[in-house]
Amino acid sequence: MKKAIVQIKDLKKVIKGKEIIKGLTFDIYPGEVFGFLGPNGAGKTTTIRMMVGLTSASAGDAIIDGNSIQNNFEKAVSKVGAIVENPDMYKFLSGYQNLKQYARMVSATDSRIDEIVKLVGLENAIHNKVKTYSLGMRQRLGLAQALLHHPSVLILDEPTNGLDPAGIRELRDYLRKLAREEDIAVIVSSHLLSEMELMCDRIGIVEKGKLVKVEDMNEFIHGDNQETQVTFQVEPLDLAERHVREQFPNSQVAIKDNGLVLSINREEISEVSSFLLHNGVRIYGIQSKAKSLEDRFLEVTSQ
Amino acid sequence: MFFKLIHNENIKTSFRLSTWIMMGLLVVFVLLSTFFGGYKQPADGQADLQKGIKKNTAILNEKDVDEDTKATAQKEIAKSEYLLANNIKPYTIHTYLNDGQGMIIFFGAFFGIIIAANSVASEFSTGTIKLLLIRPIHRLKILLSKYVSALFSTAFLLLLGVLLSLIAGGLLLGFEGITASHAVMQGDHMVKETFLYTWGKSFLLSLILPFFVITFTFMISTVFRSNGLAIGLSMAAYFGGNIATVFLLKYTWVKYTPFIHMEYLASEESLIKGMTTSFSSIVLGAYFLLFLAIAMITFKKRDVAI
Incomplete structure (x- = not known):
C-alpha cells in the first residue's frame, strides 16, 4: 500500500455551538480518484474548506504530504490545487490574466501557463474576458488554475457543474489520467452519483457531518454479501x-x-x-x- | 514575492472602470480650473502691489468697515510692502497652485477610499477570495499587499494631479514662478521661502487626513466585507470628522480624538490649547496601528464560507 498523501484526522467543525462536522478520519492515496459523496448539507464543502485552509478546524487536522494545514499552512497548501464550489475568477480580466495572477503567487512560468491552457482546451478563448465565458469554460479555467503549480492533491468541488455530457466525459478521462500517469490524488465531491460511479476508485460517504462509509467503489457496489x-x-x-x-x-x-x-x-x-x-x-x-x-x-x- | 502580490493588486485596480473614471475626472477638473479659472500673470507685478497697498490703505481709513476686514487689509499691506522691499516678484501661479491643492487632495482621498473599500470587500462579494487564499502565501501578506497597493494607487493619482497642475499652470502662467521665492508669514513677521518648498510641505501635511481615512476604509472593508459601508463611513469621516470634533470640545478626552490632531499637524492651528507635534503624532500613530491590527486580526481569523 502506498503512503497516504492526505490524512484527515478526527476533523471537527463547530459553528455557533453546533457541531457541523463530527470528527472525520480518512486517508487519501496518490494515484486514486476519491469521491466525496453526501446529501446536501452533509458537510462536504465545509470539510473541503478545512482541507484547503479557508476555514479553520475546531479540532483535528488535515495533513497534506506530512504538513499540517493548521500549523504549516503554506507548505501544506503548496501541494494542493483546488476549486471550492464555483470557480470564481476576476471577470474583468481575461482568462490568461487570471492565470497570470495565480502564476505570480506560485512562481509558475509563462510556458507552464501555455501548456495548461492547451491541456484544458481553452486556447481560443484564453484572451477573452472571463465575463464572456460559459460555466463550462469557467470550470476549465478553474481546473487550469488548480493545476498550474503541479499539485500532488487536486480537490474539486462539484466539478461537473455546467459541463455538457462531452465535457463531463472529457473531464472524467482527464482526471483518471492525472491520477494514473502523474500519481495525483484527486478528490471529487459531487451529487451526480452516476458520474461518481464512473469516475472514482474509492468513495467516502458523509451524512450529517459523519463519515458513514469509506470503501472501494467496486466493493461498495458489488460487495461479496450483497444481494x-x-x-x-x-x-x-x-x-x-x-x-x-x-x-x-x-x-x-x-x-x-x-x-x-x-x-x-x-x-x-x-x-x-x-x-x-x-x-x-x-x-x-x-x-x-x-x-x-x-x-x-x-x-x-x-x- | 510581496512585490508580486502588490503587482497583482495594481493590475486589478488598473482594470477597474472606476479607476479610469476617477482619473478622467481629475484631468478634466484640473484642466477646467486652469483654463477657465481666470488666472492671468500680471504684466507688471510691482505696480499691482503698489495699487493694492493704496486700495487697502483706503479700506483702513473708511469708517463703516468691521475689524476683521481691517485686519486682513493690514496684513495685505504688510505683505506687499515686504515683497516690494525685498524685490520679490508676485506670481499668479502661486495663487493657482494653492487653489488647486485642495481639489487634487480631495480626488486623491476619494479615489483611495474607493480602492481601499473595494480591495477586500469585492474579493468576498465575487467569491474570488477563495482562489486567492488557497495559495501558499500567508494571509497577512495578502492583506498587506492590498493595503500597500491602495496607497500606491492613491499616490499615483496624486502625482498625476500634481504634475498636470504644474504643467498646465506653467504653460498658462509661466514656469519661473514655481521655483521663485515668495513671502511667508512666520509667527508675526515675513520670511522669504522657495514657493515649491512651501507648497510641497503644505501638500504633504494635508495628506495626513486622506491617509488616515483610507486606512480606516481599509479596516471597515476587511471587517464588514461591504464596500458600500466602507465608502459611506469613510466619506462621513472625511467630511464630518472636523465638524464632529467641534461638538466634543467641551470634553477633556477630545484630545484623544483623531481629527483635531490632523487639523493641527496640517495647519498648526488648533481648537484646543497645549497641542504639540509629538503628542499629535503619537495619537495618530496609535489609531493607525489600531486600524491595521483590527484588519489583520479579523482577516487572519476569518472563516471563508462563500
Missing part, C-alpha cells in the same frame, strides 16, 4: 417457481417478463441453478443486474 437481482430464463416457469419457493423460503421470488426473478447473493446463483437443473427445469439464461451506486447510496444513507 443482487438475478433473472433466470427457465422452462417451465411455474414449476421452477414452485420448487424455488419451497427450497428457498427466505428469498424474494417474483415472475417478471417471463423470467424468474430472485434476490440472492453471488454464491446462491450457482446453488439455485443446480437445484433447478436437478428438478428437471431447463435454464436458457441467467442475468444478474448490478446495483448502481445510486441504489447503494440510498441504502446506506437512509439507514
Whole structure:
C-alpha cells in the first residue's frame, strides 16, 4: 500500500455551538480518484474548506504530504490545487490574466501557463474576458488554475457543474489520467452519483457531518454479501417457481417478463441453478443486474 | 514575492472602470480650473502691489468697515510692502497652485477610499477570495499587499494631479514662478521661502487626513466585507470628522480624538490649547496601528464560507 498523501484526522467543525462536522478520519492515496459523496448539507464543502485552509478546524487536522494545514499552512497548501464550489475568477480580466495572477503567487512560468491552457482546451478563448465565458469554460479555467503549480492533491468541488455530457466525459478521462500517469490524488465531491460511479476508485460517504462509509467503489457496489437481482430464463416457469419457493423460503421470488426473478447473493446463483437443473427445469439464461451506486447510496444513507 | 502580490493588486485596480473614471475626472477638473479659472500673470507685478497697498490703505481709513476686514487689509499691506522691499516678484501661479491643492487632495482621498473599500470587500462579494487564499502565501501578506497597493494607487493619482497642475499652470502662467521665492508669514513677521518648498510641505501635511481615512476604509472593508459601508463611513469621516470634533470640545478626552490632531499637524492651528507635534503624532500613530491590527486580526481569523 502506498503512503497516504492526505490524512484527515478526527476533523471537527463547530459553528455557533453546533457541531457541523463530527470528527472525520480518512486517508487519501496518490494515484486514486476519491469521491466525496453526501446529501446536501452533509458537510462536504465545509470539510473541503478545512482541507484547503479557508476555514479553520475546531479540532483535528488535515495533513497534506506530512504538513499540517493548521500549523504549516503554506507548505501544506503548496501541494494542493483546488476549486471550492464555483470557480470564481476576476471577470474583468481575461482568462490568461487570471492565470497570470495565480502564476505570480506560485512562481509558475509563462510556458507552464501555455501548456495548461492547451491541456484544458481553452486556447481560443484564453484572451477573452472571463465575463464572456460559459460555466463550462469557467470550470476549465478553474481546473487550469488548480493545476498550474503541479499539485500532488487536486480537490474539486462539484466539478461537473455546467459541463455538457462531452465535457463531463472529457473531464472524467482527464482526471483518471492525472491520477494514473502523474500519481495525483484527486478528490471529487459531487451529487451526480452516476458520474461518481464512473469516475472514482474509492468513495467516502458523509451524512450529517459523519463519515458513514469509506470503501472501494467496486466493493461498495458489488460487495461479496450483497444481494443482487438475478433473472433466470427457465422452462417451465411455474414449476421452477414452485420448487424455488419451497427450497428457498427466505428469498424474494417474483415472475417478471417471463423470467424468474430472485434476490440472492453471488454464491446462491450457482446453488439455485443446480437445484433447478436437478428438478428437471431447463435454464436458457441467467442475468444478474448490478446495483448502481445510486441504489447503494440510498441504502446506506437512509439507514 | 510581496512585490508580486502588490503587482497583482495594481493590475486589478488598473482594470477597474472606476479607476479610469476617477482619473478622467481629475484631468478634466484640473484642466477646467486652469483654463477657465481666470488666472492671468500680471504684466507688471510691482505696480499691482503698489495699487493694492493704496486700495487697502483706503479700506483702513473708511469708517463703516468691521475689524476683521481691517485686519486682513493690514496684513495685505504688510505683505506687499515686504515683497516690494525685498524685490520679490508676485506670481499668479502661486495663487493657482494653492487653489488647486485642495481639489487634487480631495480626488486623491476619494479615489483611495474607493480602492481601499473595494480591495477586500469585492474579493468576498465575487467569491474570488477563495482562489486567492488557497495559495501558499500567508494571509497577512495578502492583506498587506492590498493595503500597500491602495496607497500606491492613491499616490499615483496624486502625482498625476500634481504634475498636470504644474504643467498646465506653467504653460498658462509661466514656469519661473514655481521655483521663485515668495513671502511667508512666520509667527508675526515675513520670511522669504522657495514657493515649491512651501507648497510641497503644505501638500504633504494635508495628506495626513486622506491617509488616515483610507486606512480606516481599509479596516471597515476587511471587517464588514461591504464596500458600500466602507465608502459611506469613510466619506462621513472625511467630511464630518472636523465638524464632529467641534461638538466634543467641551470634553477633556477630545484630545484623544483623531481629527483635531490632523487639523493641527496640517495647519498648526488648533481648537484646543497645549497641542504639540509629538503628542499629535503619537495619537495618530496609535489609531493607525489600531486600524491595521483590527484588519489583520479579523482577516487572519476569518472563516471563508462563500
